[in-house]
Amino acid sequence: MIYVSDTDRQYDLVVWGATGVAGSLVATYLTEQYSPDTLSLALGGRNAERLKALVSDLTRQSEWSEIPIVLGDATDPESLREIAHSTRVVCTTVGPYTTYGTPLVEACVETETDYCDLTGEVTWVREMIDRYHEPAVDADTRIVHSCGFDSVPADLGTLLVQSDAADTFDTTCDMVRIYAESARGGVSGGTLASMVEQFEAASTDPLARQTLRHPYSLAPPGERSGIDPGTQRRPRKDGLRKAWTAPSPMAPVNERVVRRSNALLGYPWGREFRCTEVIPTGPGLKGAAGASLITGGLGLFIAAMSIGPVRSAISEYVFPEPGEGPTAEQVKKGHFTVRVLGRGTTRDGPFTVEAEFGADWDPGYGATARMLGESAMCLVEDDTNSPLDGGVLTPASAIGDPLVDRLRDVGFTATVGRATEN
Template identity: 45%
Template sequence: MTGPARDHDVVVLGATGFAGALVAEHLARHAPADARIALAGRSRERLERVRAGLPPRAADWPVLLADTGDAASLRALARSARVVVSTVGPYLRHGLGVVEACARAGTHYADLTGEVPFVRRAADAFDEVARATGARLVHACGYDAVPSDLAVLVLHRRVAADDAGTLGHVRLVASARGGVSGGTAATVRGLAELAGRDPSVRRLLADPYALSPARAAEPVTPQPSDTPVPGRTQDGGWVAPSPMASFDTRVVRRSNALQGWAYGRGLRYEEVAATGPGLRGALTAAAVAAGLPLALAALALPPTRALLDRALPAPGTGPDEHTRRTGWFHMDVHAVTTTGRRYRSVAAGPGDPGYSATAVMLGEAALALALDADRLPARAGSLTPATALGDVLVERLRAAGHTYEASPSAPAPAHQSTGRSANHTRVSP
C-alpha cells in the first residue's frame, strides 16, 4: 500500500457485536505476534469489555471510536488502518459510508455481507475510486460466500491445469449444522422489506447476473433457478433450494466476469441444500421448497413481519458456544467441462458455519489483505474473495483446518453419494 504509514494493520469495526467479537477472538489467537490490531465501535466501555474477554494477547490492543453514521470518524478510522474489517450490518443500512471511507483512503476492506443490493450499490459508487487509490474492497468474506467462491476457483484451477476445457454445468450441494443470529435475521428481514416496497430491488434480486461488473457483456447462457423443485442426488438423497443461492451464485458469476470469464462463458452455476435420504429427506425438501418463499413473503408484509419478529433472534444475539463448537459445513461441487470431463471439488470445515467458521474466514481474509499484499492478485476495486485473495486465502484456510480440494471424478455409481447429508455426515478438516 502506498501513501503514509498506518498505525494499525487490521481494525475490526463492530467488535462489540456478536460476529465482530468472534473475529477479534480469532485474530487474538492466530494473528502473528507483530500484527497491529485494533477494535473499533461506538462505545469505549463496550469495546474495553470485549477486549477484556479476549485472550491475553489482546490486552494492549487500542480501542477506537467510530460510528457508521459519522463520516468524519470513518475517514479517520480508514486513514489509520491498512485493513478495515466491518461486521456492522445490515450493510445496506450501515455499510456504504465505511466502504466510501476505505476506498478514498486507499485502505483495504472486508465484510460479511450477504446483501445483493448493498454489493451492487457499493460497486457502482466506489469501484472506480478504489481502483485509483489501490484499495481492495472485498465483500462476502464469510460463509456467504467464501466456500462457494473458493470451491469454484480451485475447481477451475484443476480443470485448467488438466487442459480439460472450461466449466460448463456446475452444481454445489451444501450441508451444514449451525445456528442463526439476530444479525442474520435482521439482514433477511431488511432485504424482504425493501424488496416488498421497491420493484427495482425485486428486479435486481431476480437477475442471475445482478453483481456482474459488465452486465451487457454477460453471455446469454440461461442460469438454473435459485428455487428449484426438490430433486435427488445419485445416491437417492434429496435436495432443496438453498437459502444462500440467491447471493452466493451472483458472487461466483461476478468472480468469473472479473477474471474475463476464465471459468467459461457457458458456465451454468447452481446451489442446492442437502436434506437427507428417504422419506424424511423428501419431506424436509418439500417443506423447504414451500416454506422459503412463504417466509420471505411474510417478512415483506408489515403485519406478518411483526408476528415473525417475535420468533426471530434479537440483534446482538447468536448461537451458544456448544452450537458454535459442534457445527460444521460441507460442500460438494460437481462439474462437467466443455470437453465432457467430470470434476469434483470440496469445501468443508469445522465450527458453526455462520459464526465460528465465518470468524476464521473473515479473520484470515483480513490477515491476507494486511500481510500478504505481495502475493495477492494484482487487482484493486470492488472484488470478491476469489478475485481479491484467491490462492492465498485458500492456503490460509487450509492451514486453519478447512478443506479446499478438487479432482477428476467419474459418474457416481448408484450406491455412492454425490453430496453429504446433515443427517448422516460428520465433517472433519
C-alpha cells in the same frame, strides 16, 4: 481522494464492530492466531466501555498485553474517515450493511484503505458495485464483500474445481453445482436483521426487486446477461448425483458472487458458465418428499416475509434482537460441509471434478470468524494471487488460492477430488 502511504498508517488492521457477536469472534480469533509482533491490531466501535471490556477479556486470554481501541459511529462519515485513515485494512461486521455499511466503504475508497466484510445483502452489494467499483479501481483499493459463510465456501470451492479442471484437462467446467450438504449452527439477531432489510428493500425499490430476481445482477455494468436461468425454485432430480434437490436459501447470494468472480477475472470459465446452489435430499421417494418439504417451507417463509405487517411482527416477536447470537458451546458444536461438482467436456468426452469445503465450527460464526479474519490477513500481508489491484471484488477474484491455503492451515477441509471421466 485522501492519499496515505502504508508507512504512515498506525495499524495494520482495524476490526470494526468488535463488540458485536461476529466482531468479538473475529477479534478473539485474531488474537489467538496472531501475535502483537506480527500484527498491529485495533478494535473499533462506538461504545468505549464495551470495547475496553472486550480488550480486558482478550488480554487475559492471550499473549496480547494491550490492544488499542478506535471510536467512531457508523452514521458519522468523518469518524469513519479518521478510522480508515489510520489503518491499512478495515474488517467490518457491522450490519445490516444496507443501513450502516455505505459510509465506511466510501471512507475506505477515499483513503485507499482495503476493506472486507461478511455481507450477504445482494441489493447493497449491487449498489456498492455501481457506486464504488470504478473509484476503487482508480484508487488501487480492494473492497471485498462476502468473506464469511456467504460466500467463501461456494466461491473458493468453485475456484478449486475450475483450477483442477484446467490443470487436468486443459479446459474448465461449463457448469458447476454447489451442494449445501450439511450445516449445524445458530443464527444471530444481526444476521436476521440483514435479511429483513433485504425484504424491506424489495418491497419498496424496483431496482432491489430486479437485483434479487436477475441471475447476473452483480455482474459488471453492460455484462448483466447470459444463459444461466438462475436459482432453482422447485424440487428437482439432480442429473449429476442421481438424487433429489431443493432450493438453497443461500443460492441468491452465492450464485451471483460466483458469477461475478468469473466476470471480474475475465471469464476464464467462459461466458456460458452456469452455476446453481441446491440442498441435496437423497434418492427415491424419501428424497423427493424431503425436497418438497424444504421447498414448501422456504416458500412459506418468503411469502410471509414479503408482507409488511407480517414481516414486522416476525422481526419484533420471533427473531432475536441484534447483538444476540449463539452461545460459545453452540459455536463449538457446529459444522458444515459444502460440496462442489463441476462438469466439462473435452474431445474425449465429459468429465467431472469434485471439491469439498467444510469445517467443524458453527458456519455462521465460528467458521465465519476464521474466514473473515484470514481474508483480512491476506489483504494485510498482500497474500493473494489476484490479477486485480482494486475494485469491488469477491473472495475468489480478490484473493484466490492463498485464502484456501490459510483456511486449510487453521483446520478447514478444502479438497479437490481426482477428476474422472464419466
